[in-house]
Amino acid sequence: MTLTAVASSLKSHEPCASGKRKLILLGPQRTSPNLAAVMDAQGIRGKIAVVTAGWQEREEEVEELHHHLRDDTVPLRLHFRAQRAFDADPDLSKRHRKRQAVLRRLQRLYDVRLGHAMAAVTELELRPGDDDVLCESRAEALQAVSDLDREHVARVQAVHDEHESLLDLANREVVQRERHEIGELIGESVALAIAGGHVAVLLNRLRLFDILGLLPETLPVIGWSAGAMVMTERVILYHDSPPQGAGNAEVMETGLGLALNLVALPHAQRRLRLDDPDRVSRFARRMLPARCVILDDGGAVILDQNGWTAETGVRMLTSEGTVREMAT
């Protein structure tokens, strides 16, 4: 494996880790797994606590992962534990469902507004000319989208805050019992690995048990696909060619905030029209100052508080509409 280091002269807004821990963001692991190789290269050896909650009802099917990590995995079973907690505490289940319904509605309403805001961006970009008035209007239209994204994230956070006291997780016995067990399992482990899958379910289960609060401050965290997405500051949902709809990327909500100034884009080759400079540029500019990093098969980006290193071949979207190697 070849890793390119460019961290020594860290500029503002460069991707980096929020704390002292090392973070590893990987591409999909199904066809060309590089998880074990990257961990070996980073000197991470020993039991690995694994979160596969994004696999939902298939959470327990960890044989392949277990084998890939040389039988050194400790499944945390967050999806199962959440269900057990909901079954044991109907009030928790009810309040949780209520919050999720509000969040889904909020996302749909944001989607309506986003569609119109993005249509304005596209229409202005298609108008011929590049005089100052038109260019300024184009920039403002895109800024309006970025502002909408920020407002949405703030509103989602407000919903979380409002429901936090209602859920009162810190005083729910069923939750704290599970959390205690999870903490013990993490205590036996030298790293936490977060698999991909359903990104909203995954983030939800990680938050339900406040997994972040259980991690020793230097414990490395490795995530792939949706697992990498939830490690960032904002979770972005994207697909340029869906069978229905315009394919406007959506902001879902804040992530765990471990990886800073970075948008993780697993499966970008399949999901994004990387050969369309207008779409690439629009996406990259909308997410500024964060870097939009493509995490396809074999991709690996390592972050610590000093900056980042990326495996050769890891690419990013640019404001100019190109896709270039992250290391250059």
Added chain:
Amino acid sequence: MMGVNDPPRGRLAIRELERGIVSRATVDAFLAAHDFPIVEGTSVTFVWRGDASAVNLRHWIYGLPSSQPLRRIAHSDLWCVTVQLPESSRVEYKFEIVYGNQRQWIEDPLNDDRARDPFGANSVCHTAGHEEPDWTREDPDARPGTMEEITVDSEALGGPRTVQLYYPARYRTTRRYPLVVAHDGPDYLNYSGLKTILDNLIHRLEIPGMIVALIDSERRLVEYADYEPHDRFVAEELVPQLERDLPLEGTRSGRCLMGASFGAVACFSAAVRYPDLFGRLLLQSGSFAFSDVGVNERGPVFDSVVDLVNRYRDEPVRIADRVFVSCGTYESLIYENRSLVPLLQAAGMDIRYVEARDGHNWENWRDRLREGLSWLYPGPLWMVYE
């Protein structure tokens, strides 16, 4: 704007051939130099070589004469006709070769592109802009679903019926799946590649995992034409048995009927008879014949269909929540399908209506499945990143 034998514009390849001396050698060279039929903009030149009394292009484009004569190029055994077709068209055709009193329909020997159907195969012509969707082809990355054959005893139909079941890859009894009942199921499998498409769309997360029951009828023109026992079989025997035995959602929104041609009529009649049972309908090129005045001219096989559609036109009611309707613009049924859509909308249903420059055939129905299924059952595309 479409026409046949319009004066060709520009220099068509066939005209270039005719400008020179047409010999066996120049015809050989011409055939070697082109793909057939020759598509030049909206001009499509069909070519056949051989000895015959006459040669006709037989196609299934409603609105054009179904038989177009090819003309023989002087001093040669080469026959041709140039037809104007819009971009993004897909047309199935054959040549009718006439030898004296003998007539024989053949596929185009110069064109390898074929579409198969229950009656055999046709040659296929694509004009510019038409592409076979990539999601119709086998994807090695897509996990394959599995098939199982079961028997359902039917009191309504007076005997057992064989039903094939499609289970999605990674099928789990701990999940709940939507149920789609596909009429003419074996034809959907054989001629529209339904299993490959389900595997691909589920793999791409464009539709959720679903269970598809593929049913069939040896008397489809009777049983699919507003035939109460068949509707009872689907609604009161098949669906309850599957919901008892399989992990299905078991809700109105989790039940879908799909079908093409008379199969679409069967979906429609079952939904009319059981308006609270099915939440989703996928109706492709439905044979929704009706008569505002006078009698049905499509023949006696349509009589009960006309009665059904006429009754519905008199009193449109809500029979599902979401209905996907598609039809080819080169089909004779385009008028009937266009007429049905506002009725369904007026009855308060959510309707998606799609047309394509294609005919009444299984590849047209295949090519609309992504849009139809993903609209009726959107998959977790935006949320899942594995």
